[in-house]
Amino acid sequence: MVTPTAGPGKEQRILVLGAGVMGTGITTLALRHGVHVTLVDTSDAILTAARTRIAAELRMAQLLTGPAEADPGELTTVTSARTAIGxxxxxxxxxxxxxxxxxxxxxxxxxxxxxxxPIIxxxxxxxxxxxxxxxxxxxxLLGTHFMNPSYAIPMVEVIRGPRSGDAAxxxxxDLLAVLGRKPVVVRDAPGFVTSRLLHPMINDAARVVQEGTASAEDVDALMTGCLGHPTGPLRTADLIGIDNLVDALWVLHKRIGDDRSxxxxxxxxxxxxGHHGRKTGRGFYHYEEVFR
Structure with a gap:
């Protein structure tokens, strides 16, 4: 079900837990929409690297989607959520x-x-x-599945658990409206919709390469040129992070018993x-610029 767009409501201040690929991507999106973000991770070194990546992503977002419509939000980085949670x-x-x-x-x-x-x-x-x-x-508690890069993809899968309340x-x-994102609310299930469909397909594409039927480049070329996939499944795997993809496939396999997963x-x-995709500089492809 596609939900109606909500009004912006009160000023948003979000706490983001985790300064990895998705945490920094969501932070970038929020800052571009004038939302103040406190980003939390376990060490100052991780947070320093996250600030560098966010600055690069803000520049990339401007190139891809144009200037931000709001004054940028303020970014705070901390190693404990305690001071910002209230x-x-x-x-x-x-x-x-x-x-x-x-x-x-x-x-x-x-x-x-x-x-x-709301705890998301x-x-x-x-x-x-x-x-x-x-x-x-x-x-x-409720769930979201922001896609990567969050600042370039206008839709977000939202998961309502059996115990998620109306207020949350x-x-x-309201938050997604401020972020300029269109929510699609789905029922709780392993992999929801996008991962349930996409991840086994990527696994199949990798298996084709493993078996020697075609190279990664040729698999992606056929999927983009013949079937209209925007980037190809194996470039998508590199963008998701192959380690994250494998974790999600294990979740699907264990919970639904599908051998494709x-x-x-x-x-x-x-x-x-350690070839996890763009964030490590190598996955199915090689990348000069590494986004950790």
Missing amino acids: TATAVIEAVVEDVTVKARVLAAVSAAAPPGT TNTSSIPVDELADAVARPED MAAAA LPCDLLLQKVRD
Whole structure:
């Protein structure tokens, strides 16, 4: 169901947990729309690197989508959410695609957040209700699946868990309206819609390369030239992050038992070799500019 666009409402101040690819991408999007962001990670070194990446992404966003329509938001980076949690209008968790890690982070932040603060887990595959037992108030929890790069993709998959409340859903709609993003609300399920369809296809494409039927370049050329895929599945894998892709495939395989979602050997080897895509400089392709 496509939700109606919500009004901008009160000034937004968001707390983003995790300064990886998705956390910095969401932060970039928010800053471009005048939203103040407190970005949290475990060390000053990680946060310094995140500031460098965000500055680069802000420049890239301007090249791709034009000048921002709002004065830029203010970015604060901290190693503890404690000082900012009381003033946040929403919390977006964007740590690794691991149930145990997400549950631990969500438990800590939800215990400190004022009641009624929407707690948003950004996930490509993990059902929201699997995480709901970890939070203080399950009615405040919902899911999003921002695509990468968040500042260039105008639609966001929004996941309403069985225990997600109306107030949290409305607050998330208000935030996405401020961010200029169109939400599509889907029911909670492993992989939701986009990952359930896309990730097994990428796995199949990698398996074709593994079996020697075609090169990565030729697979992507056929998918773009014959079937209209915008970038090709293997370039998409590099953009997602092959390590994140494999994590999501394991979630799908374990929860729905689909053998198409069992990560193929080539993907597993790339993860072992540290060839995770654009963020490491090498995946199915080589990249001169590395975005960590």
